[in-house]
Amino acid sequence: MILSASGLTKSFYRKTANSNRFTAVDDVSIELKDGVLTVLMGRSGSGKTTLMNMLSGLLQPSSGSVELDGKDIYSLGDKELSRLRNRSFGMIPQGQTAVSSLDIFENIMLPFFLYKDSTPQDEEYARELMKRLDIAHLEAAKPAELSGGELRRMAIARAVVRKPMVIFADEPTGDLDDENTSVVFEFLKESAHQGAAVMVVTHENDAKSYADTLLEMKSGKIV
Amino acid sequence: MKSIAVKNIKGRPARSVILVVISMLLTFAIFGGTMVISSLDSGLSALENRLGADIMVVPFEATTQKKFDDIVLQNAPGYFYMDNARVQQVLEREGIAQASEQFFLASASASCCSVAVQIIGYDPETDFTITPWIKKSYSDSLGELDVVVGNDLNAFVGDTISFYGVDCKVAAKLDKTGTGFDTAVFTTKDTIKRLIQSSVDLGMNIFGKVDPENTVSCIMINAAAGFTPEEVVNDINLHVKNVKAIQSKELISGVSDSLGGVSGIIRVLICAVWILGVVILLLAFTMSVNERRKEFAVLRVAGAARSRLAGIVLGEALMICIIGSILGVLLGFAVILPFNGVIEQALGLPFLLPGAGRCAGYALASLLLCTLSGTLAAAVSALRISRIDTGVILRGDN
Ligand SMILES: Nc1ncnc2c1ncn2[C@@H]1O[C@H](COP(=O)(O)OP(=O)(O)O)[C@@H](O)[C@H]1O
Ligand SMILES: [Mg+2]
Numbered sequence: 001m002i003l004s005a006s007g008l009t010k011s012f013y014r015k016t017a018n019s020n021r022f023t024a025v026d027d028v029s030i031e032l033k034d035g036v037l038t039v040l041m042g043r044s045g046s047g048k049t050t051l052m053n054m055l056s057g058l059l060q061p062s063s064g065s066v067e068l069d070g071k072d073i074y075s076l077g078d079k080e081l082s083r084l085r086n087r088s089f090g091m092i093p094q095g096q097t098a099v100s101s102l103d104i105f106e107n108i109m110l111p112f113f114l115y116k117d118s119t120p121q122d123e124e125y126a127r128e129l130m131k132r133l134d135i136a137h138l139e140a141a142k143p144a145e146l147s148g149g150e151l152r153r154m155a156i157a158r159a160v161v162r163k164p165m166v167i168f169a170d171e172p173t174g175d176l177d178d179e180n181t182s183v184v185f186e187f188l189k190e191s192a193h194q195g196a197a198v199m200v201v202t203h204e205n206d207a208k209s210y211a212d213t214l215l216e217m218k219s220g221k222i223v
Numbered sequence: 224m225k226s227i228a229v230k231n232i233k234g235r236p237a238r239s240v241i242l243v244v245i246s247m248l249l250t251f252a253i254f255g256g257t258m259v260i261s262s263l264d265s266g267l268s269a270l271e272n273r274l275g276a277d278i279m280v281v282p283f284e285a286t287t288q289k290k291f292d293d294i295v296l297q298n299a300p301g302y303f304y305m306d307n308a309r310v311q312q313v314l315e316r317e318g319i320a321q322a323s324e325q326f327f328l329a330s331a332s333a334s335c336c337s338v339a340v341q342i343i344g345y346d347p348e349t350d351f352t353i354t355p356w357i358k359k360s361y362s363d364s365l366g367e368l369d370v371v372v373g374n375d376l377n378a379f380v381g382d383t384i385s386f387y388g389v390d391c392k393v394a395a396k397l398d399k400t401g402t403g404f405d406t407a408v409f410t411t412k413d414t415i416k417r418l419i420q421s422s423v424d425l426g427m428n429i430f431g432k433v434d435p436e437n438t439v440s441c442i443m444i445n446a447a448a449g450f451t452p453e454e455v456v457n458d459i460n461l462h463v464k465n466v467k468a469i470q471s472k473e474l475i476s477g478v479s480d481s482l483g484g485v486s487g488i489i490r491v492l493i494c495a496v497w498i499l500g501v502v503i504l505l506l507a508f509t510m511s512v513n514e515r516r517k518e519f520a521v522l523r524v525a526g527a528a529r530s531r532l533a534g535i536v537l538g539e540a541l542m543i544c545i546i547g548s549i550l551g552v553l554l555g556f557a558v559i560l561p562f563n564g565v566i567e568q569a570l571g572l573p574f575l576l577p578g579a580g581r582c583a584g585y586a587l588a589s590l591l592l593c594t595l596s597g598t599l600a601a602a603v604s605a606l607r608i609s610r611i612d613t614g615v616i617l618r619g620d621n
Contacts, residue, residue: 053614056524058613059613082531093520097517101230
């Protein structure tokens with residue numbers, strides 16, 4: 001299983017002295033392999049989030065393609081691409097991502113909830129994840145009652161509850177303390193070893209020690 | 224697990240209640256307004272039916288009475304008489320197909336009634352205006368000293384009511400009509416003549432010593448084929464002295480004019496409330512969805528298709544509007560059914576609630592209209608959220 005992108009470019013409208021376009025991601029080619037934890041570092045504004053959104057099927061590239069096992073994901077219609085994201089991609093976006101009207105367990109089960117296709121085994125797995133991430137006691141709590149670190153662990157459980165082939169994490173430890181930070185990296189590392197392709201965008205220098213592949217972005221390019 | 228839309232509604236009780244209340248008020252205004260307009264319309268046609276004749280002929284001096292309109296239209300207590308000679312002259316004119324005499328008497332005080340009531344006597348042999356009404360509630364013919372009472376009177380079948388010392392038996396109670404019929408008492412020519420005689424004997428008749436055998440209050444007339452009511456009215460007024468012939472159309476024109484005015488105002492109000500309600504719902508749904516843009520982006524990340532996001536917004540709106548509309552219709556019934564008498568008095572117009580079937584029809588139509596317009600208002604937000612740029616929102620709190 002391989003997610004591979006070639007010639008990925010994304011430009012946005014932005015008025016500057018000599019052009020109207022601003023290229024956030026510039027002709028990037030990248031491969032995410034199962035079992036591999038890829039760490040992507042780079043300064044703020046270098047295009048990391050934009051790249052990750054294109055790889056995860058959320059942002060249509062200006063040019064270039066993203067292929068999952070040889071199939072161009074952007075050739076799919078919205079319904080199919082959404083279903084693919086639901087089944088094969090797990091994403092931990094930047095910031096807080098709780099759905100406030102759902103409790104923690106329901107938030108974690110959201111990918112199943114959307115397609116109403118959970119089995120008792122899936123629920124069991126969700127509970128197991130909650131134990132491992134130390135949020136089992138919060139099962140029936142509402143997001144408003146949780147701390148930042150707890151919410152982040154909830155978002156991680158949600159991203160992996162369907163056992164996706166590819167896991168994306170965008171600065172998953174940005175607002176966490178050291179202890180929570182290492183819990184998160186350990187968990188992502190473990191997921192990679194269990195066979196997922198994992199890509200983590202981070203500022204954290206410690207992350208280098210977890211990386212199987214270390215990449216850096218500068219001005220929209222991988223260097 | 225329940226649907227996400229249901230969870231969202233339950234998860235934000237305050238917001239949901241406000242939206243439900245808005246759509247409830249919207250439905251209430253439309254349903255209530257329609258009911259009032261329709262009741263006024265039915266009231267007017269009940270009034271037209273109540274007159275039931277093209278032409279009414281009354282003693283000329285009666286028309287100068289201040290309460291004349293109220294007496295003939297609303298059955299307000301009051302009476303006037305002309306002698307048989309005048310009646311005879313009227314009946315001899317051309318163009319009359321049907322004619323029937325009526326006799327009025329206001330009761331002084333009766334056990335049934337806190338206020339004086341109008342007693343109307345008709346001639347069962349010639350009558351064509353009152354009998355059809357009475358037939359709806361009472362199919363037998365009235366015997367001696369039998370009366371039929373209007374729906375609002377506090378007297379029931381089998382009761383005895385005394386007028387000027389004469390005991391009368393309540394043979395029937397009329398259905399609600401929304402007109403002066405509801406507060407009047409009806410009886411035959413023979414019975415009312417005894418009552419008039421008794422009022423004279425007691426010295427309580429305002430006309431002093433009238434002879435019941437030589438008094439008629441009015442003549443109801445239908446024009447014959449080949450004659451217009453106008454021609455007959457003009458002919459009578461020209462050739463018979465001391466009477467006044469009036470077209471029914473003219474009599475109720477005052478009422479139907481003000482009725483038209485009131486329904487017009489209500490129609491404008493309904494439109495205004497409807498537009499306002501839809502705009503408020505539009506804003507409210509837009510706000511409620513905007514506030515949750517990040518949550519919708521999260522659903523998208525978790526694999527929701529664009530159409531699914533739109534479906535969630537529409538689902539929420541549909542549930543809220545259905546609940547609100549049902550409450551609005553119930554509120555409408557709760558206000559109009561018990562208070563229709565108050566509304567009638569406040570408007571000062573005949574007011575007759577439509578039948579159960581029509582009410583149900585209006586209720587259903589208001590429910591559908593409000594649910595539809597509320598959901599349409601949400602469709603704008605649904606469309607916008609389905610075009611969500613997940614990437615931009617997720618970058619949002621960098
Ligand atoms: N939707 C957008 N419209 C305009 N400019 C954008 C948009 N998304 C990203 N950018 C620009 O692209 C550049 C890269 O952004 P981003 O990928 O978020 O960087 P990073 O995640 O590395 O901090 C930034 O300069 C940002 O302003
Ligand atoms: Mg970023």
